[in-house]
Amino acid sequence: MRILVTGGAGFIGSQFVRDTLxxxxxxxxxxxxxxxDKLTYAGNRANLDAVAGDPRLTFVHGDITDVRLVDEVLPGHDAVVHCAAESHVDRSLTGAHDFVTTNVLGTQVLLDAARTHGVGRFVQVSTDEVYGSAGPTGAWTEDAPLAPNSPYAASKASADLLALAQHRTHGLDVVVTRCSNNYGPHHFPEKLVPLFLTRLLDGRRVPLYGDGSHVRDWLHVADHCRGIDLALHRGRPGEVYHLGGGTELPNKELCGLLLEACGHGWDMVDHVEDRKGHDRRYALNSAKARTELGWTPTVPFTEGLADTVQWYRENRSWWEPLLERAALTR
Incomplete structure (x- = not known):
């Protein structure tokens, strides 16, 4: 079996590659x-160091929007696991062009090539943010209407629709997964958990948006990748599967856990102006993935967060060189 993993040097993609091999x-x-992988600011070859010498791994430095390159690389592959994406909401608010280019145009280039070259399965890795903001209770099922509120979320929703259209129009074997917020090792220090950890471990202050009451559902990246893999091997063509962590926390509560883990108090927190269009709550119903794929999260949040904190403590050599790049994106 040959699998093409786009964005395989990023946070989620590299976890999938390491776990597969x-x-x-x-x-x-x-x-x-x-x-x-294009190796943009968030792509990091060091994320693949653990498998760099594996003869089963081939690395291609390139852009998914490059039609000629994709047509050269894709033939002979049985499946595509499409993780490549511009994914930072804050940056999409001021620079939506890159998000549309990579997430929409890049996805279409891959879909066209997958159909042309007879790829057997295309897994579109997506996000709960395509649904917009959930109400105070309940959780989205896979047939919930898409209502994205940020350019990032809109670009991912567009990519999902393009992928599903390829299935319905051309019969391409497409499966879409939508996950809740991920955490874990090798996460570029711009998202909440790695940003707060790297700053707190350096004795620096952290920014908390608004009143901190925004609720997110947290999923360990290893559990996410198991779900992607099960969708790859067991998912029904044309279907969407939710992969939710089952641990909902207001951002303020998560901030408190990270402060405690790093030995700091609330005096290290700056309450900053809320982000434009900031969704109040995300929540996924994962019953379909449990029933059809046999998937369920296995990493308890308390254990997973403690392991993540420890990983960042022990791997300064990984994240310290990234801080300047991370600062330039904020």
């Missing part, structure tokens, strides 16, 4: 993985 997922031992 380590035999922790369903692919056979002789699986071959090609990573296609």
């Amino acid at each position: 380590a035999g922790r997922l369903l692919s056979p031992p002789d699986v071959r993985v090609t990573v296609l």
Whole structure:
């Protein structure tokens, strides 16, 4: 089996690649993985150091919007796991062009090539943010209407619709996964958990948006990748599957946990003006993935967060060189 993983040097993609090659997922031992990654500011070859010498891994430095390159790379692959994306909401508010280019145009380039070259399965890795803001109770099912509020979320919703249209119009074997907020090791220090951890471990202050009451559902990246893998091998063509962590926390509560883990108090927190269009709550109903794929999260949040804190403590050599790049994106 040959799998093309786009964005395979990023946070989620590299976890999927490492877990696949380590035999922790369903692919056979002789699986071959090609990573296609542009290595933008959040792409990092060091995320693949653990498998860099594996002969089953091929790395291609390139852009998913490059039609000629994609047409050269894709033939011979049995599946595409499409993780490549511009994903930072804050940056999308001031620079939506890059999000539309990569997330929409890049996805269409891949879909066209997958259809042309007879790829057997295309997994579109997406996000709960395509639904906009949930109410105070309940959770979205896969048939909920898409109502994105940020340019990032709108670009991902567009990509999802393009992928599903390829299935309905051309019969391409497409499966879409939508996950809740991820956390774990190798996460570029711009999102909440790695941003707060790297700042607190350096004795620096952290910014908390608004009143901190925005609620997110947290999923360990390893559990997310198991869900992606199960969708790859067991998902029904044309279907969407939710992968929710089942741990809903207001941002203020999560901030408190990170402060405690790093030995700091609330005097290290700056309450900053809320983000424009900031969704109040996300919530996914994952019953379909449990029933059809046999997926359920296995990493308890308390344990996963403690392991994540410890990883950042022990891997300054990984994140310290990234701080300047992270600062330039905020």
